[in-house]
Amino acid sequence: MTQPIEELAERAATGGLFMDFDGTLSEIVPRPQDARPLPEVPDLLSELAHRFAVVSIVSGRSARELAEWLGPHVEIWGLHGAERARDGIVELADAVRPYLDSIHSARDEAVASIERPGLAGCIVEDKGAMLGLHFRDSPDPDRVEPEIGRLAGELAGRHGLIVVPGRMVFELRPPVTLTKRDVVERRARELGLDAACFIGDDTVDLPGYDALDALEADGAMCVRVAVRSAESPSALIERADVVVDGPRGVVRTLGELVRLTTEE
Numbered sequence: 001m002t003q004p005i006e007e008l009a010e011r012a013a014t015g016g017l018f019m020d021f022d023g024t025l026s027e028i029v030p031r032p033q034d035a036r037p038l039p040e041v042p043d044l045l046s047e048l049a050h051r052f053a054v055v056s057i058v059s060g061r062s063a064r065e066l067a068e069w070l071g072p073h074v075e076i077w078g079l080h081g082a083e084r085a086r087d088g089i090v091e092l093a094d095a096v097r098p099y100l101d102s103i104h105s106a107r108d109e110a111v112a113s114i115e116r117p118g119l120a121g122c123i124v125e126d127k128g129a130m131l132g133l134h135f136r137d138s139p140d141p142d143r144v145e146p147e148i149g150r151l152a153g154e155l156a157g158r159h160g161l162i163v164v165p166g167r168m169v170f171e172l173r174p175p176v177t178l179t180k181r182d183v184v185e186r187r188a189r190e191l192g193l194d195a196a197c198f199i200g201d202d203t204v205d206l207p208g209y210d211a212l213d214a215l216e217a218d219g220a221m222c223v224r225v226a227v228r229s230a231e232s233p234s235a236l237i238e239r240a241d242v243v244v245d246g247p248r249g250v251v252r253t254l255g256e257l258v259r260l261t262t263e264e
């Protein structure tokens with residue numbers, strides 16, 4: 001096992017594990033609603049939550065479903081920090097509340113627009129305070145990508161939202177700063193962590209690495225883990241301290257952390 005993982009294990013009591021969900025703890029699936037954590041994940045996270053100062057999931061997905069799948073011991077941030085699940089209740093960040101009506105209107109228009117024959121397989125995912133326009137399940141993703149991108153841009157312009165591209169998806173979000181960086185950096189500072197790890201597979205995870213850069217500049221020991229797949233952005237792989245193969249590689253690394261923190 002790589003040295004950064006061993007160093008991280010040594011600092012578990014004052015360290016934080018932050019990670020993405022889709023493509024990191026779950027395999028990427030054509031329909032986002034079908035994703036589930038790999039079977040070992042809930043138990044591994046619970047184990048680690050007892051050893052590390054915090055285990056935190058920071059995902060673009062809604063907090064409610066993550067809380068259901070991953071159990072009570074991990075901290076759950078949904079919609080890139082716009083939601084936090086706590087004791088069975090999902091709290092919405094104040095900054096996004098004023099945009100809920102705009103999101104709902106954009107959703108209705110997106111559903112109507114996406115029902116064209118040429119856009120078969122495209123899906124509107126309603127995440128409450130955000131929308132995902134997915135084209136992974138389209139028979140011809142390369143052809144529909146610019147079309148879905150254009151639709152996202154039009155809806156964003158009309159409803160005062162912003163477009164953030166991801167893996168085979170365009171997200172429509174409220175125009176407020178919502179990145180994984182804010183969650184990771186804020187929680188690390190609130191908890192006084194002297195070590196932090198971020199695990200992710202996608203462009204939207206780069207802000208997680210940015211948070212680690214800031215914490216590292218202040219003396220924390222930081223480990224950036226990239227999950228390699230056919231779609232991994234090169235920027236993520238280039239900045240990583242550790243690269244693992246797919247969600248199975250993440251499960252192995254989490255298992256290694258459990259083992260390293262169990263030894264006397």
Ligand SMILES: [Mg+2]
Nearest residue numbers: 020022023202
């Ligand atoms: Mg992901």
